[in-house]
Amino acid sequence: MSELENYIQSYFGVSKEEVSAISSMFQKVNLEKGEFFLKTGRYSERLGFVQAGVIREFVIINDKEVTKWISTKGYFVVDLSSFIFKQTARWNIQALTDCELFVINIDNYKEIGKTIPRWAELEKLFIAKCFTVLEDRVLTHLAMTAEERYLHLLAFNKELFQFVPLQYLASMLGMTPETLSRLRKKSVQ
Amino acid sequence: MSELENYIQSYFGVSKEEVSAISSMFQKVNLEKGEFFLKTGRYSERLGFVQAGVIREFVIINDKEVTKWISTKGYFVVDLSSFIFKQTARWNIQALTDCELFVINIDNYKEIGKTIPRWAELEKLFIAKCFTVLEDRVLTHLAMTAEERYLHLLAFNKELFQFVPLQYLASMLGMTPETLSRLRKKSVQ
DNA sequence: TTCATTTCTTGATATTTATCAAGAGGACGG
DNA sequence: CCGTCCTCTTGATAAATATCAAGAAATGAA
Numbered sequence: 001m002s003e004l005e006n007y008i009q010s011y012f013g014v015s016k017e018e019v020s021a022i023s024s025m026f027q028k029v030n031l032e033k034g035e036f037f038l039k040t041g042r043y044s045e046r047l048g049f050v051q052a053g054v055i056r057e058f059v060i061i062n063d064k065e066v067t068k069w070i071s072t073k074g075y076f077v078v079d080l081s082s083f084i085f086k087q088t089a090r091w092n093i094q095a096l097t098d099c100e101l102f103v104i105n106i107d108n109y110k111e112i113g114k115t116i117p118r119w120a121e122l123e124k125l126f127i128a129k130c131f132t133v134l135e136d137r138v139l140t141h142l143a144m145t146a147e148e149r150y151l152h153l154l155a156f157n158k159e160l161f162q163f164v165p166l167q168y169l170a171s172m173l174g175m176t177p178e179t180l181s182r183l184r185k186k187s188v189q
Numbered sequence: 190m191s192e193l194e195n196y197i198q199s200y201f202g203v204s205k206e207e208v209s210a211i212s213s214m215f216q217k218v219n220l221e222k223g224e225f226f227l228k229t230g231r232y233s234e235r236l237g238f239v240q241a242g243v244i245r246e247f248v249i250i251n252d253k254e255v256t257k258w259i260s261t262k263g264y265f266v267v268d269l270s271s272f273i274f275k276q277t278a279r280w281n282i283q284a285l286t287d288c289e290l291f292v293i294n295i296d297n298y299k300e301i302g303k304t305i306p307r308w309a310e311l312e313k314l315f316i317a318k319c320f321t322v323l324e325d326r327v328l329t330h331l332a333m334t335a336e337e338r339y340l341h342l343l344a345f346n347k348e349l350f351q352f353v354p355l356q357y358l359a360s361m362l363g364m365t366p367e368t369l370s371r372l373r374k375k376s377v378q
Numbered sequence: 379t380t381c382a383t384t385t386c387t388t389g390a391t392a393t394t395t396a397t398c399a400a401g402a403g404g405a406c407g408g
Numbered sequence: 409c410c411g412t413c414c415t416c417t418t419g420a421t422a423a424a425t426a427t428c429a430a431g432a433a434a435t436g437a438a
Contacts, residue, residue, distance in 0.1 A: 061332045068328065081321040084314065090324075113310075120309035125273065127316050132270040134323040135279075139257065141330035142363045143250045146395070166416070174331045176396055181417055335425070355386070365426055370387055 004049050004102045007074055012122045022112055026102035031055070031095040037077060038093040044082035045106045050075050053099030054163050057091045058171070067171040070096070070164055077101070080127075096164065146175045150183045193238050193291045196263055201311045211301055215291035220244070220284040226266060227282040233271035234295045239264050242288030243352050246280045247360070256360040259285070259353055266290070269316075285353065335364040339372045 005023045008014065014022070026049065031037060038044050040059060048055075050071050057077065058067045068091060071077050079089040083106065113119040140149050150173060154161065160169060170180035194212045197203065203211070215238065220226060227233050229248060237244075239260050246266065247256045257280060260266050268278040272295065302308040329338050339362060343350065349358060359369035 059328070061328075064332075066328065066332045068324065068331070080317055081324075084317045085321075118309070120307070120313050124309055124313040124316060127313060127320055128269055128273045131316055131320045131323065132274075134320065134327060135257065135270075138323060138326055138330070139248070139250075139255065141327070142257070142360065143253075143255045165414095171331065177416075178397080178418085179395055182395095185417080354384095366386075367388085367427080368425055371425095374387080 002102075003051050003073065007049065011126065014116060014122070018116055021115055023102070025108045025111065026104045029101045029103045031099040031101060033095055033098050036092060036094045037101070038079055038082075038089050038091065040090060040092050041088050042082075043086065044079035044089045046078070046103050047083060047106075047109060048077040048093075048101040048103045050077060051100040051102055053101075054096040055093060055099055055101075056096050056164075056168055057093050058168075059091055065171065067168045070160060070168060070172060072159070072163070096168070141174060146173065146179055147183050147186075149173050149175075150180060151187065154187075191291075192240050192262065196238070200315065203305065203311070207305055210304055212291070214297045214300065215293045218290045218292045220288040220290060222284055222287050225281060225283045226290070227268055227271075227278050227280065229279060229281050230277050231271075232275065233268035233278045235267070235292050236272060236295075236298055237266040237282075238291040239266060240289040240291055242290075243285040244282060244288050244290075245285050245353075245357055246282050247357075248280055254360065256357045259349060259357060259361060261349070261352070285357070330363060335362065335368055336372050336375075338362050338364075339369060340376065343376075 002023065004026060005019050008022055009016075009019050028051075029048070031053070037046075037048055037055065050073055052073055055071050055077055056067055057069045057071070057079075058065045060066070077093050079091045079093070081087050082089040116122075140152060144152065153169070153173060166180055166184075167177040170177045173180065175183075191212065193215060194208050197211055198205075198208050217240075218237070220242070226235075226237055226244065239262055241262055244260050244266055245256055246258045246260070246268075247254045249255070266282050268280045268282070270276050271278040305311075329341060333341065342358070342362060355369055355373075356366040359366045362369065364372075
């Protein structure tokens with residue numbers, strides 16, 4: 001089974017046949033470093049699954065790039081508000097390294113629901129899970145200092161620090177690159 | 190139509206009959222000021238709709254109350270991770286004023302899906318919408334100062350400042366009550 | 379109303395984090 | 409291998425925010 005199939009299987013708990021049916025609708029897409037999967041203002045009509053590589057979701061606010069999230073193997077990448085509600089995309093999604101994605105377009109995505117009756121239910125559960133993750137993320141900003149947020153990310157997502165330029169992690173953590181640099185130094189000594 | 194029915198109608202766009210069927214499963218519950226709708230560690234087996242009053246979701250971290258959100262008329266209150274995934278609740282939900290809620294328990298809630306075939310789809314859309322709202326909230330912490338977050342909340346939710354003790358708004362905005370007090374003073378002068 | 383309690387404001391100060399500027403270190407193409 | 413570009417680090421300083429303490433204002437109960 002591919003990484004994608006493993007993931008679908010383990011997350012959605014559908015039958016082997018259903019996994020195959022779903023995964024067969026995805027197509028492999030390679031992105032080169034720097035290439036965009038989505039740009040702000042366009043429509044997000046594709047859902048991507050990260051098979052390999054690192055990809056960044058960001059938005060430009062007051063001429064500054066603000067990184068919302070960084071996805072690595074096993075994550076889906078999409079602008080949910082655009083994909084689901086057909087609004088213009090709010091996020092840029094750009095490859096930080098060469099990436100290997102499995103991609104499904106919106107039309108094929110809708111087909112899944114026709115072949116798997118309880119698909120909407122599974123989607124609901126998946127999005128609800130994402131919601132609770134975001135709730136936790138908001139909490140980190142309400143109840144933690146910059147240092148605590150850094151240590152928290154380090155504890156739960158250490159590998160990010162091996163592959164992702166620090167400036168992007170700093171932005172995602174809500175601090176400047178200088179501050180992150182100093183916190184890293186501090187935690188080593 | 191009650192406030193609840195209006196809301197179901199406008200948000201989920203179901204037929205008049207369906208609205209009635211759904212809303213009839215809710216029961217009116219009054220909460221007195223200070224009373225808890227849910228406590229951390231319990232199970233969230235009820236979904237509430239705020240008909241009147243102000244109700245607060247918070248969690249205690251390091252002996253401090255951290256307010257995640259404050260709901261007024263038209264909001265649903267629930268611990269989603271508990272309601273959907275049957276985990277223990279992470280949030281305390283407490284009435285800040287006397288409240289009038291419409292409440293449905295989890296068993297009746299599941300019945301909705303049996304009578305309205307596309308209910309899972311509607312739930313999915315609703316939760317996805319909530320997700321995008323939280324995405325924006327994360328952005329406010331990545332890209333705004335405390336002052337900007339205050340002005341942003343004031344612009345989009347002015348009425349909160351009329352009904353909600355400032356200490357809770359400060360916590361929800363991720364700042365101390367003293368800082369909020371000073372920002373308010375500053376924006377008046 | 380009055381008293382007690384809670385909430386809010388204000389001031390002084392400390393801490394955290396941002397900004398600006400410079401330089402060090404790495405990656406990469408030629 | 410060299411030079412260029414980009415990223416990261418470091419230092420000096422400024423700005424934002426938190427903390428602590430005290431008093432003022434508002435609230436609620438008797």
